Amino acid sequence: MRCKIKYPHKRNKLSAEYSESAYIFLSPVILWFLIFTFFPIGFALYLSLHRWFAISPERPFIGLQNYEKLISDGMFLLCFKNTFRYVIMYVPLAVLVSLGVALILNAIGRLKSFLRTAYFIPVVTSIVAASIIWKWLYQPTFGLFNTILSLLHLPKQSWLTSPNQALFSIVIMSVWKNLGFNMVIFLAGLQGISETYYEAARIDGANRRHCLWYITLPLLKPTTTFVLIMTVLGAFQIFVEPYIMTDPPGSPLNSTRVLVLHIYEVAFRWLRMSYGASMAFVLFGIMLIFTVLQLKFLRAGERIL
Amino acid sequence: MTVKRNQILGVNLSVILISALVLGVIGIASGEKTTVTIWALSNFLGMDPLIEKQATAFEASHSNIDVKAEFFPWQAYWDKLLTSIAAGTGPDVIYQMHPTFLGPYIKGEVLLPLPKAQFNIDREWHSSAAKPWEFKGNYYGLQYLFNPHIFFYNKDLFKTAGLDPNRPPETWDELANYAQRLTMRDATGKIIQSGFAATLVQEDWLWANLIYVQGGNLLTPEGEVAFDTPEALKALQFMRDLVFKYKVNNRQFLGMEGFQTGKIAMMILYATFVAQMTDYPNIDYGSAHIPTPRRGMKDRSVMYGDWGTCITKAARDRGSVVEWATYDFVKLASSKEQHAEILMIGATSGPVRNDVLGDQVLIKKFLEKYPKYKPVVEKIPYTEYVGALPNWERVQKEALTPMFDRIFLLQWDAKKALDECVKTAKQILAEAKEVW
Numbered sequence: 001m002r003c004k005i006k007y008p009h010k011r012n013k014l015s016a017e018y019s020e021s022a023y024i025f026l027s028p029v030i031l032w033f034l035i036f037t038f039f040p041i042g043f044a045l046y047l048s049l050h051r052w053f054a055i056s057p058e059r060p061f062i063g064l065q066n067y068e069k070l071i072s073d074g075m076f077l078l079c080f081k082n083t084f085r086y087v088i089m090y091v092p093l094a095v096l097v098s099l100g101v102a103l104i105l106n107a108i109g110r111l112k113s114f115l116r117t118a119y120f121i122p123v124v125t126s127i128v129a130a131s132i133i134w135k136w137l138y139q140p141t142f143g144l145f146n147t148i149l150s151l152l153h154l155p156k157q158s159w160l161t162s163p164n165q166a167l168f169s170i171v172i173m174s175v176w177k178n179l180g181f182n183m184v185i186f187l188a189g190l191q192g193i194s195e196t197y198y199e200a201a202r203i204d205g206a207n208r209r210h211c212l213w214y215i216t217l218p219l220l221k222p223t224t225t226f227v228l229i230m231t232v233l234g235a236f237q238i239f240v241e242p243y244i245m246t247d248p249p250g251s252p253l254n255s256t257r258v259l260v261l262h263i264y265e266v267a268f269r270w271l272r273m274s275y276g277a278s279m280a281f282v283l284f285g286i287m288l289i290f291t292v293l294q295l296k297f298l299r300a301g302e303r304i305l
Numbered sequence: 306m307t308v309k310r311n312q313i314l315g316v317n318l319s320v321i322l323i324s325a326l327v328l329g330v331i332g333i334a335s336g337e338k339t340t341v342t343i344w345a346l347s348n349f350l351g352m353d354p355l356i357e358k359q360a361t362a363f364e365a366s367h368s369n370i371d372v373k374a375e376f377f378p379w380q381a382y383w384d385k386l387l388t389s390i391a392a393g394t395g396p397d398v399i400y401q402m403h404p405t406f407l408g409p410y411i412k413g414e415v416l417l418p419l420p421k422a423q424f425n426i427d428r429e430w431h432s433s434a435a436k437p438w439e440f441k442g443n444y445y446g447l448q449y450l451f452n453p454h455i456f457f458y459n460k461d462l463f464k465t466a467g468l469d470p471n472r473p474p475e476t477w478d479e480l481a482n483y484a485q486r487l488t489m490r491d492a493t494g495k496i497i498q499s500g501f502a503a504t505l506v507q508e509d510w511l512w513a514n515l516i517y518v519q520g521g522n523l524l525t526p527e528g529e530v531a532f533d534t535p536e537a538l539k540a541l542q543f544m545r546d547l548v549f550k551y552k553v554n555n556r557q558f559l560g561m562e563g564f565q566t567g568k569i570a571m572m573i574l575y576a577t578f579v580a581q582m583t584d585y586p587n588i589d590y591g592s593a594h595i596p597t598p599r600r601g602m603k604d605r606s607v608m609y610g611d612w613g614t615c616i617t618k619a620a621r622d623r624g625s626v627v628e629w630a631t632y633d634f635v636k637l638a639s640s641k642e643q644h645a646e647i648l649m650i651g652a653t654s655g656p657v658r659n660d661v662l663g664d665q666v667l668i669k670k671f672l673e674k675y676p677k678y679k680p681v682v683e684k685i686p687y688t689e690y691v692g693a694l695p696n697w698e699r700v701q702k703e704a705l706t707p708m709f710d711r712i713f714l715l716q717w718d719a720k721k722a723l724d725e726c727v728k729t730a731k732q733i734l735a736e737a738k739e740v741w
Binding site for chain 1: 383384387390391409410412413414415495496497556557558559560696698699701702703706707710711714715
């Protein structure tokens with residue numbers, strides 16, 4: 001049985017004055033958001049219903065033609081597929097690896113701060129610099145990775161030069177880059193779990209696996225939900241890594257051509273601004289659906305007491 | 306509390322009022338002199354100091370005019386140019402514009418045609434450098450750079466392989482033969498020195514030049530596909546053979562940095578790569594004309610346009626003083642003296658002005674300083690303009706690059722790959738007509 005407790009809300013003169021001051025102090029930020037976030041979104045929606053070539057003076061209204069064109073646009077569908085593949089490969093790997101590292105770090109006593117910092121360093125490293133370095137690490141003939149593989153008598157890989165491996169190579173780099181960020185969030189969540197639960201479980205004979213499965217993971221669910229949602233949203237917007245690591249961007253054979261990269265090229269290189277805007281809104285719609293579904297399924301069964 | 310809130314409001318309003326007053330004063334103060342704004346690429350073939358020198362020289366002779374030169378990195382330049390022009394805040398002069406991007410700017414009416422009274426382009430510019438900027442009888446830009454592709458080869462590697470370092474290959478058969486002799490492998494068969502960069506170094510322009518030397522073209526004068534021809538297929542097959550039959554290079558090897566580090570013996574690349582080789586003084590290399598399919602054929606030289614300077618509509622919108630100051634500045638920047646300077650700093654591999662090309666003393670001095678540009682200077686007189694390349698970046702990315710990927714990664718047959726490429730390119734060029 002669920003029951004909700006409603007707290008009576010008292011409104012008094014003092015609170016009203018504080019509220020007004022609060023709105024005044026919030027107004028610059030609200031104004032900022034209105035001008036630099038909501039207005040561009042609205043304008044992009046407007047553009048997506050018109051035909052506009054960036055610097056052309058004409059901007060005729062064409063309704064949903066841009067969206068209709070997307071359905072049969074082979075390149076857009078390919079980018080969509082590549083982005084989906086990236087999300088499916090990256091998200092589970094990123095979340096599981098960062099959770100694993102967080103669990104290990106939470107369990108150790110010594111060197112915890114040092115290791116936490118070490119894992120976080122890639123997060124604060126410039127994504128462009130990191131992408132350039134990884135591009136060279138992946139170089140098939142002279143790169144470090146293939147050198148290590150050959151020293152271990154393992155077959156060399158094509159990495160970024162293979163249409164079958166390029167996207168996964170970028171996934172590996174992204175996991176390394178963002179590991180620290182998810183790890184610190186998981187660590188914070190783990191440290192919020194009271195020790196008394198584990199003590200009680202140990203008294204009842206629970207081993208480590210039981211503690212992990214029946215205590216840690218359920219109590220970590222809100223943190224996991226947050227990390228999953230943020231990771232999925234970030235994955236859908238992947239851009240810098242394929243842009244820098246592949247030459248030309250999106251190669252080989254368009255296997256790393258992802259949606260945001262394609263939107264950027266369509267809008268800013270080929271000047272088809274309105275068509276690019278329509279793609280951006282489709283991406284927005286997909287991300288919104290994913291987020292809503294995630295929230296629905298991940299929060300199902302939560303009880304309000 | 307009401308008093309405190311009013312105080313906060315009062316402080317905020319005062320700050321806003323004072324800021325507006327200060328900005329207004331600055332605005333008034335800065336309005337006394339006319340400013341001509343130039344945008345240029347940052348560190349592009351060492352042009353920055355020359356552009357600043359031109360700005361200073363112009364200011365010295367025009368006391369009421371300020372010239373503000375701003376430099377941007379490559380990507381920021383194009384993004385900023387586009388967005389600022391769309392917003393009406395763009396520069397008066399685009400110092401570096403390429404004809405392949407020209408179409409939308411002309412169609413968007415953001416570029417000014419150069420007045421014929423001020424600029425005698427037909428007479429002063431080599432026709433191959435003038436025509437790329439012509440549209441419906443008007444010229445929209447003044448080219449300052451001439452940068453065809455030439456043949457580069459590593460003389461030290463030639464000597465090691467027992468080849469004459471002063472005799473580069475002249476035919477395709479010789480090229481293949483030399484490349485095989487110059488290719489080295491380790492015990493596992495992996496290439497450690499490539500004889501010729503058949504892939505990974507501007508494959509599309511290599512292919513284009515192999516088409517050109519056979520007399521073929523990329524596009525028709527009407528902007529339609531002209532590479533569905535036997536010449537194009539022959540060029541593609543040759544590149545494929547170099548990788549799979551003669552095994553002189555592959556997709557796992559290095560790009561142009563391989564030539565810079567002495568691991569690639571020969572390649573075909575844009576002439577101003579010479580400027581990039583100054584950082585590698587230990588590499589003894591030579592330049593030559595591109596090998597032809599048979600002996601006795603001329604290394605056909607084509608031009609589809611290269612970097613030049615344009616004037617934007619913003620100059621006219623800001624009043625006649627700015628407009629005429631802008632024309633005067635561009636006239637100064639495109640004069641014989643300035644083009645001679647551009648030549649001598651190595652920012653171009655050859656002159657585009659007829660008077661500079663005809664100045665034998667200057668050309669001799671130029672070639673003494675930059676002997677690697679000799680093949681370029683030799684071919685300027687017979688360089689022909691083969692037409693614009695509208696929306697070419699998109700054709701490269703969506704049609705040409707996948708074609709080379711299919712051949713070099715998936716080992717597709719050259720004909721099959723070319724057919725797919727032609728199909729995609731035709732579609733893109735048809736759409737380009739909307740923008741061009």
